[in-house]
Amino acid sequence: MTLLQSSGNGSENGGKRNARAVKKGLRRLNLQSRMQNKSLKNRMQKETTASERRGISWNTTVFMALFHIGAVAALFTFKWQALVVAIVLWWMSASLGVGMGFHRLLTHRGFKTPKIVEYILTLFGTLSLEGGPIYWVVTHRIHHAHSDSPGLDPHTPRDGRWWAHMGWILSGTAQRHDKATLGRYAPDLLKDKFHVWLNRLYWLPLAVLGLALLLLGGWPYLMLGVFLRVTLNLHATWMVNSASHVWGKRRFATRDDSRNNWWVALLTFGEGWHNNHHAHPSAARHGLAWYEMDLNWWGIRLLQTLRLAKAIKLAGVTDSPAP
Numbered sequence: 001m002t003l004l005q006s007s008g009n010g011s012e013n014g015g016k017r018n019a020r021a022v023k024k025g026l027r028r029l030n031l032q033s034r035m036q037n038k039s040l041k042n043r044m045q046k047e048t049t050a051s052e053r054r055g056i057s058w059n060t061t062v063f064m065a066l067f068h069i070g071a072v073a074a075l076f077t078f079k080w081q082a083l084v085v086a087i088v089l090w091w092m093s094a095s096l097g098v099g100m101g102f103h104r105l106l107t108h109r110g111f112k113t114p115k116i117v118e119y120i121l122t123l124f125g126t127l128s129l130e131g132g133p134i135y136w137v138v139t140h141r142i143h144h145a146h147s148d149s150p151g152l153d154p155h156t157p158r159d160g161r162w163w164a165h166m167g168w169i170l171s172g173t174a175q176r177h178d179k180a181t182l183g184r185y186a187p188d189l190l191k192d193k194f195h196v197w198l199n200r201l202y203w204l205p206l207a208v209l210g211l212a213l214l215l216l217g218g219w220p221y222l223m224l225g226v227f228l229r230v231t232l233n234l235h236a237t238w239m240v241n242s243a244s245h246v247w248g249k250r251r252f253a254t255r256d257d258s259r260n261n262w263w264v265a266l267l268t269f270g271e272g273w274h275n276n277h278h279a280h281p282s283a284a285r286h287g288l289a290w291y292e293m294d295l296n297w298w299g300i301r302l303l304q305t306l307r308l309a310k311a312i313k314l315a316g317v318t319d320s321p322a323p
C-alpha cells in the first residue's frame with residue numbers, strides 16, 4: 001500500500017521518480033508473492049506425501065494380480081485338509097500377527113510383552129503379505145494422525161472408496177515412505193535391528209512357508225494356505241480402511257468417520273470395532289460391549305493368563321474419546 005502512494009509532488013521529475021518507485025515496488029511485491037507461493041507449494045507438497053498418487057507401483061500390482069489369479073485357481077485344487085491348514089494360518093497371520101502384533105502392540109503399544117513374543121507375533125504378521133512391519137506401522141500412525149483428512153490420510157474414503165480399499169496400495173505410499181517419514185513416525189522401531197531386518201525381507205517368511213506347504217502337502221496346501229488365504233485376508237484388512245469408515249454405527253463422536261462394523265469385525269478377528277478404536281486408539285480391547293466379539297482381545301487375554309502380556313491399556317463404553 002505505502003509503495004503505491006504518490007508523494008503529491010506535482011513536478012515532472014517527481015512524477016518520473018514516483019513512476020519508477022511504483023514499478024520497483026510492484027516488482028518487489030511480485031517477487032514476494034512468487035516466493036510466498038513457492039514456499040506454500042513446497043509446504044503443501046511435503047504435507048500431501050501421505051497419500052499422493054505416485055503412479056502405479058508395478059511390483060505391487062503384478063504381485064496382487066498373481067495372488068488374485070492364484071486365489072481363483074486354488075478353488076480347483078480344493079481339499080478339506082488344506083482348508084483347515086489355511087484357516088489355522090489365517091488366524092496366526094491375521095489375528096496373532098496383524099491384529100495383535102502389527103496393530104495393537106507395535107503401532108499403539110496397547111500392552112507389553114517379552115521381546116521374543118513381540119518378534120514371533122511380528123513374524124506371523126508378515127505371513128499376511130501386508131508389507132514390512134515398520135511401513136505398516138508408519139502408514140497406520142499417519143492414518144491416526146490425519147484420520148479422514150483428504151490428501152493426508154493414506155487411505156480415507158473421502159479420497160474415493162476404491163482408493164481407500166485398494167487404490168492406495170497400487171499407487172499410494174504403501175511400502176514407499178521416505179527416510180524422514182519413517183524417522184518421524186516410527187523412531188522406536190527403527191532402533192530395533194530385528195524389525196529393520198524383517199521390514200526389508202518381509203516377503204521371506206511367506207516364501208519359506210509356501211515352499212514348506214508345497215513339500216509337505218502338495219499343491220492344495222500351497223494354493224489354499226498361501227494364495228487363497230492371503231488374498232481373502234487382504235480384502236478383509238482393507239475393509240477396515242474402506243467399509244469401517246463408511247458403514248456402521250458410531251458410539252463415540254470422534255472427529256473422523258470411523259464406524260463400528262460387525263461384519264468387518266467378524267472378518268478381521270475384531271478390528272471392525274473401528275469407532276471404538278479411533279476413540280481410544282491405545283486400548284488393547286476394541287470390542288467394548290459384551291456382544292462385540294473381539295478375538296484379538298481374547299488372544300491378548302490368553303497371553304495375559306500365560307503371563308506373557310502386562311500393562312494392558314483399556315477403555316470403557318462410557319469413557320469420553322481420547323483427545
Ligand SMILES: [Zn+2]
Nearest residue numbers: 143258274278
Ligand atoms: Zn481408521
Ligand SMILES: [Zn+2]
Nearest residue numbers: 140144277281
Ligand atoms: Zn489403529
